[in-house]
Amino acid sequence: MAAPLSSSKLYGILILCGLVWMGLQTFIVHSFVAVTDKELSSWYTAFTDGIVSSVLLAAACWLINNNLRYYQPGKGSYINILIWCGALAIICTAGCQYILPLLTTGDSYVNFLVASKYIRAFIYFLAIGWMAMISMIWYSQIDQKENERRKSEAEKLARDAELYNLRQQLQPHFLFNSLNSINALIGFKPDEARRMIHQLSDFLRGTLKKDDQQQVALTDELQHLNLYLDIEKVRFGHRLQTEISCDEKSGVAILPSMLLQPIVENAIKFGLYDTTGDVVVSIRAEMDGNYLILMVQNPYDAQTSRPKQGTGFGLRGVQRRLYLLFARNDLMETYANDNIFTTIIKVPQMQV
């Protein structure tokens, strides 16, 4: 596409067209009036006609242009535009018929004016229609450009987020430590090493396949989560235990994929690195009306970790996602008491 006109250039061209139009009309009207009416004032009459009709036409054009700026007609409503153009053409013609006799003299001119009303209305109609078409093309092109820009920006954002997620999800730290555990197992428990390799592969494959936009059933999400938990349990031995409770009703509930994962990761991290004893991470799911309620609990040490640190980066990400998906900021809550840190999220379910 050629470089688009700037709007100031377009308006310049339109004003020029208006002036040319005025000149032409003056000339044409004069040629008619001069034949029938030899008066010297015929140029004056023609000029007045030219100005008045051009101004009315310009006003009509401005109106339709402005109208189309804020209202792009849908596919079926082009007829509306035609009706608009027709109405404006009739108004302009009527305006001419009313105003011009007041400003000019001479019967022959008035006769000519009355006789030319149909042809005038038709020419007005064509001119206003032309203006409407130009405006429509112009504004739809601007709209399209704006859409494209927005789309590419959204795509860029999505790409960045994807990259970030990939890095986050692959968790080099988790990965290397898991590989180190496998390295240890290979020596004296080859079967377990093999099992852990499979768990790790399944987990990574699942992670790579997951689409953030996707909505999944809670049971599927928990299945994926279990792979992760199993690996962590091999790494940390008896120190880490998990309790998962999920009834049938909440099992089929839908949630955005990979929403629970960062919360559980956070719980494990805080549980394991903030205390020295055994760590029980519990995950409970229940339905409350139209909400799926997920509660994740882990022990922590009130003395050494601040509430401020409790909402770590992982949890902020969850909150942000919930906000982007549901436009609500009240879907995640965290509590810290009795050395237990609790994260609760509410996932609104679609009305069935």
Add this chain to the structure above:
Amino acid sequence: MKRALIIDDEPLARMVVREYLQDFDQVEVMQECNDGFEGLKAIQQYQPDLIFLDVQMPKINGFEMLELVDNPPAVIFTTAFDEYAIKAFEAHAVDYLLKPFNKDRFNKAVEKYLAQAPGGASPKKTEELLEMSNSPAQHERIVVKTGTKVKIIPVQDVIYLAADDDYVSVYTAEGSYLKNKTMNFFEKMLDQRYFVRVHRSYIIAIQQITRIDPYEKDAHLAILKSGAKIPVSKTGYVKLKQVLGI
């Protein structure tokens, strides 16, 4: 015979080290430790020559544990972190092993230790390492020893620090704790947006300041919320004004 400890919170990770060490008759593993606290106890008990130390561990990390040891033994780090202080490792630790490491790499590290340690360990080097390194949690907390117990002080709780002979006293609302470090160490480690060294012997948390009064010539006094009056030197006053934006 060299005495060694393995300090790592993952049992399987300890197992790898133990397995790889079987080929070295001259190194004996005295104990495996689950975390930094156990590590501290074992170091006191066995006075080892060499420790294999993980960085990310419960409560206190490997660096913080080392800070609490008076004469640190030689250290070989075993960690999956490569973002922390690799340069310092290269210059000062005996070696660092990035998990998962293979047998050859491990052998090299131990041989390096054996080659450079004809007599005892090189505690000097470990000290230097600690001064140089950026430990993962340094901006967040200070770990001190009170008697046999380890106290973790979140930096938000620190009111001010004062030089005290070879030690530094860390003052909190609950009381003060001695730490075997220099003022320079703390000045470097604490976040300079929140802590200012206002005097050769004092570092204060700027959030604790209620007033700054003139005092003698060129000097000032900072009055803290706790009521403590801390001398501010001429250069300290300049620094303080910079941080406070006045």
